Amino acid sequence: MSSFGLGAKARAAGYRLKGYDAIGSTNSEALAAAATGDPGGIWFAALQQTAGRGRRGREWLSPPGNLAASLLIIPETTPELVATLGFVAGVALNRALSLVLPVGMVRIGIDGADGADGRSRIALKWPNDVLADGAKLAGILLESAKTPEGASAIIVGIGVNVVAAPQGVPYPATSLRALGVQRTAQDVFEALSDAWVDTFALWQDGACVDRVLREWRQSAAGIGAPVAVSQDGSVRRGIFETIDASGRLVIRDDDGARTVITAGDVHFGATASARS
Incomplete structure (x- = not known):
């Protein structure tokens, strides 16, 4: 098993963690846990995925050293608001990156042309990507399942190119290492687990989604372009x-x-x- 660890806020909030050196898919592992009645609040994190997937069934390649993390939660809200959890994840990941990356790499606020073309520092791309210099650095995938009791379980899957970007994909891609940042997947995950606690609390089971969307817009790529x-x-x-x-x-x-x-x-x- 890998050396992943939860952040202090995540531990205090009662989140659990299963870490792996390699796994087929962290989302699949989380879906399986939901099917067996896990109560939620558990992360699955891996340094490598061998059968990862992205939006619309696309393959999500994850070589050794990158971060693949999936969170199983059972939120008490409507299906319409569940869909906005992707923005919660985007804001949480943006907050986490602001902690582990050098000052100035993560956009804060919409300041004129900065980031308007999606090619300035790190910014959020609608609906569920993170860009660095216009290239994909991370992606988010939401999936749902029913628990044995009939509750709706949500899987929030997050993949970050830490040491390498996938090759042969139909879009520009980059990694933290390519940006000159020497941090590990464990570093990113620990910061992410804490940032999720704060951002999920801001969301308040969907009652305050406007606050999350406001912060997402402030770090968005392409608004006005x-x-x-x-x-x-x-x-x-x-x-x-x-x-x-x-x-x-x-x-x-x-x-x-x-x-x-x-x-x-x-x-x-x-x-x-x-x-x-």
Whole structure:
């Protein structure tokens, strides 16, 4: 078993942890725990995944030394608010990175052009990625399952490229090591486990999701800049105006009309501005 450890806040809050050197998928392990009636509040963390997955069933490659972590929780809230847990995870991860990375690498606040193109320091990308210099550094995946008692269990999966970025993927990717940061997956996880406690408390079972979304916007990549959203083979372009109270992407076209996007793949820069 690996040398992962919970942060002091996470331990005090009663969270539990199972750590691994290598595992097929931390999300799968958490789903299995939910199926056997685990009460939740348990992290599964690994230095390597051999069968990880991302959004829409895509493979999530995780070589040795990277962080794969999944949290099993059983929140008491509505399905609509459960969907905003991805933003809770994004804010928590952003807070954790602000603790383990050199000062100035993590964006704080929307300050003019800084981060507007998604290529400045570290920023959150809608709906569930973390970017560094415009390249993917981390990803988040929510999955759900039913407990034997019929309760809705949620798995919050988080993967961070600590020592290496995956090769052969259809998007730019980077790692903490490539950024010149010599921290371990254990360092990132300990900070993440504590940051989750504070951010989840801020969310308050969805009652204060507006506070979480406000903080997410402050560290967002691309607000105010051109964006392209791919959905089932079609592409919608415009200006990334904001995310609404439900966490949906709001874009404005050339005529000023606003469109609300629930799901899709987001692109910034030249791809967003191009016209076919």
